Structure formats: C-alpha cells, structure tokens
Amino acid sequence: MAFAIQSASKCAKFTSVLVRQGSGGSLLSGVTKHAAMATSADVLPPSTPGKELSKSVFISQSRDVFTNLALEDWMYKNFDFTDHHIMLLWRNDPCVVVGRHQNPWVEVDVDLLERKGVKLARRNSGGGSVYHDPGNLNVSFFTPKARYSRKHNLDILAKTLEKEWNLSPEINKKEDLIVDKQYKISGTASRLGRSNSYHHCTLLVNVEKANLRASLLKNEHLHINSTATASVPSPTVNLSELHPGITMDALMAAVGWQYMKTDDLTKSDKGWRQVQKQKGFQMVNPSEEWFPGIQKIRDEFASWEWRYGKTPKFEVSRNYDIGWGLMQITMNVESGLVKDVHVELPEGVAWGRMTGRIELSTSVANQRFTPASFLLVEKALKTQKLHSLHSDDRRQAARA
Numbered sequence: 001m002a003f004a005i006q007s008a009s010k011c012a013k014f015t016s017v018l019v020r021q022g023s024g025g026s027l028l029s030g031v032t033k034h035a036a037m038a039t040s041a042d043v044l045p046p047s048t049p050g051k052e053l054s055k056s057v058f059i060s061q062s063r064d065v066f067t068n069l070a071l072e073d074w075m076y077k078n079f080d081f082t083d084h085h086i087m088l089l090w091r092n093d094p095c096v097v098v099g100r101h102q103n104p105w106v107e108v109d110v111d112l113l114e115r116k117g118v119k120l121a122r123r124n125s126g127g128g129s130v131y132h133d134p135g136n137l138n139v140s141f142f143t144p145k146a147r148y149s150r151k152h153n154l155d156i157l158a159k160t161l162e163k164e165w166n167l168s169p170e171i172n173k174k175e176d177l178i179v180d181k182q183y184k185i186s187g188t189a190s191r192l193g194r195s196n197s198y199h200h201c202t203l204l205v206n207v208e209k210a211n212l213r214a215s216l217l218k219n220e221h222l223h224i225n226s227t228a229t230a231s232v233p234s235p236t237v238n239l240s241e242l243h244p245g246i247t248m249d250a251l252m253a254a255v256g257w258q259y260m261k262t263d264d265l266t267k268s269d270k271g272w273r274q275v276q277k278q279k280g281f282q283m284v285n286p287s288e289e290w291f292p293g294i295q296k297i298r299d300e301f302a303s304w305e306w307r308y309g310k311t312p313k314f315e316v317s318r319n320y321d322i323g324w325g326l327m328q329i330t331m332n333v334e335s336g337l338v339k340d341v342h343v344e345l346p347e348g349v350a351w352g353r354m355t356g357r358i359e360l361s362t363s364v365a366n367q368r369f370t371p372a373s374f375l376l377v378e379k380a381l382k383t384q385k386l387h388s389l390h391s392d393d394r395r396q397a398a399r400a
C-alpha cells in the first residue's frame with residue numbers, strides 16, 4: 001500500500017514524473033503534458049508497517065486560483081497525513097486572494113479588478129489580502145494537526161534562501177518572512193481542523209510589482225464600518241531583485257529538496273523514523289479524474305456566495321456634496337445583500353418636510369451589494385426635490 005491516498009480516498013491518482021535527475025537540470029525540464037501517468041502505488045515503494053514518516057512534493061499543473069484552492073481543500077479533507085507529509089507548490093494567474101474573514105470592498109476596488117481581469121478569490125484561512133501572479137509561488141505544508149508548526153516550515157524556506165543564495169531572511173512577529181528588517185518576501189496563513197492542518201505561504205519571486213500595487217488599491221469613495229479582518233500592508237520585494245539567480249524554477253527545486261531532506265519528526269514522535277521514498281517531485285493534475293468532487297469545490301470557491309456573500313456584515317456610506325453641505329447615503333449589508341438604506345441630510349436641508357436621517361425604500365433592498373448600488377439610490381433621490389430650509393420651514397420641520 002502506498003501512503004495516505006489509499007486510506008483516505010480510494011481513487012486519487014497522480015501523474016507522476018521524476019523532474020530532476022542529477023543536480024544540474026531545471027526543475028521542470030523533461031516534463032510534458034503527456035508524461036507517463038502512474039498511480040502513486042506505481043511510484044512509491046510499499047511502506048513497511050510501523051511508524052515511518054515519508055514526504056512528497058506536489059506541483060499543481062493549474063494556474064486557476066479557484067482550482068488550486070479547491071485542490072488544497074480536497075487534500076486537506078481527504079488525505080491522512082499521519083505517516084506522509086506533503087508540500088504543495090502552486091501558482092496562479094493574476095488574482096487577489098482575500099482572507100476568510102475579510103471584506104473585499106474594504107480591501108480592493110472590486111470593479112477595477114474586474115476591469116483589469118484580475119480575479120478576486122476568498123480562501124479558507126484567515127489573514128490579509130495578497131496579490132498573486134505566476135511570479136508568486138504558493139507553498140502549502142500539509143501535516144496532521146499534531147505536527148503543525150509554522151516556525152518549522154518557515155525555517156525550511158529561510159534556510160533554503162540562506163544556503164542557496166546567501167540571503168538572511170528573518171521571521172517577524174506576524175510570521176512574514178522579511179529581508180533588511182522590513183521588506184516582505186512572504187506572507188503566511190493557516191487552517192487547523194480536528195485531525196489535519198495546513199500552513200500556506202507566498203514567496204514573491206518576480207511578480208509584476210506595478211500590478212501588485214494597482215490591484216490592492218482601494219475604492220476611496222466607500223466608507224466602510226465593519227469587524228472584518230483588516231490587511232497589514234507592508235513594503236515588499238521580489239527575491240529576483242535580491243539575487244539574479246533566484247528564478248521560479250530554481251526556487252521551486254531548492255525549496256522542494258530542502259523540504260524533502262528536513263526531518264519533520266519531533267521529540268513527541270517516539271518510535272518514529274523518517275524515510276525517503278520519493279525520488280522526485282510529482283506533477284498533479286487537479287481534475288475530476290484524479291480528485292473526484294474537485295469541480296464542485298472549485299465552483300463553490302468561484303461563486304458569488306463564497307467570494308462576496310461570506311463577508312461579515314458591514315455598514316457602507318458615500319458622501320455627496322450637494323452644495324448646502326454633505327449628504328450621506330448609508331447601506332447595511334448582510335451576507336453581501338443590501339438590508340436597508342438611509343440618507344442623512346446636512347443640517348438645514350429638507351426633503352419635502354423631512355430632515356436629518358431618512359429611511360429609504362429602494363430597488364437595491366435585498367439585492368447583491370455592489371458599489372453601483374449607490375448610483376441607483378442616487379438616481380432615485382435625484383427625482384426628489386431637496387431644498388434648503390428657510391427659517392420658517394426649520395421651525396415647521398422641528399414641530400413635525
């Protein structure tokens with residue numbers, strides 16, 4: 001029996017290729033779409049009974065953020081990592097990935113992202129919003145919860161950069177990897193379940209910095225009140241700027257090999273030993289054929305209900321200069337849907353005989369919130385005549 005795949009999923013199979021024979025070759029050289037396909041049982045020798053821990057490096061063949069998040073989720077839910085730890089390396093086409101408890105309208109200009117073709121995704125782990133493109137490497141470390149250690153994993157990454165390229169990254173308080181005391185090269189988040197866990201992090205190799213900045217710009221017109229997790233912006237640097245030898249291929253190979261040779265066992269793993277069974281990295285095709293049910297998970301990650309509907313409830317306002325002062329339109333949004341709308345008129349301005357705060361019943365009620373919801377309310381208001389109160393009107397309004 002090969003490792004956990006059998007015990008957990010009966011049918012997960014992997015296209016498996018040895019991608020680095022000898023030390024000189026590029027990580028991905030020799031890998032073709034039609035590389036020999038084999039089940040894990042064909043690749044890995046049968047494990048001997050007892051407490052043996054082995055490790056694998058998987059590389060996702062997909063660049064679709066929703067597919068990769070689904071793959072991660074599938075592995076987390078279906079594998080048993082007790083005697084097999086896995087590192088998954090994955091990259092995405094341009095996207096912003098917000099944390100599980102975040103508000104996308106706080107974090108980014110949602111409409112701008114859409115116009116630029118940058119996807120917006122929500123992950124299952126907590127923390128802030130990060131930008132991905134193929135120059136960003138995502139590294140997921142899967143272990144049983146009992147062996148979960150962010151520090152151990154980040155040490156592997158730091159050690160790789162030290163040994164291979166003479167860099168001295170440090171792990172700061174929030175477990176970012178930073179260089180020169182301030183420049184972030186990696187952000188971290190994690191998910192812990194009853195028995196399984198993963199810690200995942202980014203590595204900025206050579207992302208389009210201008211796109212990173214532009215994709216994390218906010219919509220300055222929206223004023224949002226919410227309890228959602230806020231991101232912690234930091235100055236960032238690409239590893240390729242620190243050492244020209246750091247290419248994506250070279251980094252993936254170095255990180256993968258450092259992972260394979262690092263002992264994950266701890267003092268509490270009495271009677272265990274770590275064995276090396278895998279001779280190379282395994283290319284993973286995250287398709288329905290290999291991971292039954294993955295398409296449904298992918299569709300859930302891509303759905304409006306998950307990306308926007310999961311936003312913690314919030315209050316969002318826009319201010320309008322109407323000549324006599326600032327008018328404010330406010331909406332309460334729950335599960336991404338507009339629950340109620342009110343307008344706050346500036347002092348001394350009336351709408352008919354109404355002043356101050358006015359509850360509105362509008363066509364946006366119970367609809368999905370978008371910044372364009374404000375345009376609809378604005379339009380509806382424009383059909384009403386606002387006027388400045390004369391002192392007589394003020395007295396009347398006060399009596400009403």
Ligand SMILES: Nc1ncnc2c1ncn2[C@@H]1O[C@H](COP(=O)(O)OC(=O)CCCC[C@@H]2CCSS2)[C@@H](O)[C@H]1O
Nearest residue numbers: 127128129130131187188189200201202231232233234
């Ligand atoms: N790709 C990437 N890597 C590192 N730092 C980034 C990146 N993109 C943006 N940033 C910077 O980090 C802050 C947000 O930092 P903050 O600390 O708020 O959030 C994080 O770091 C979350 C990391 C999540 C990692 C997951 C791994 C797989 S899927 S995403 C942002 O405002 C930018 O200044």
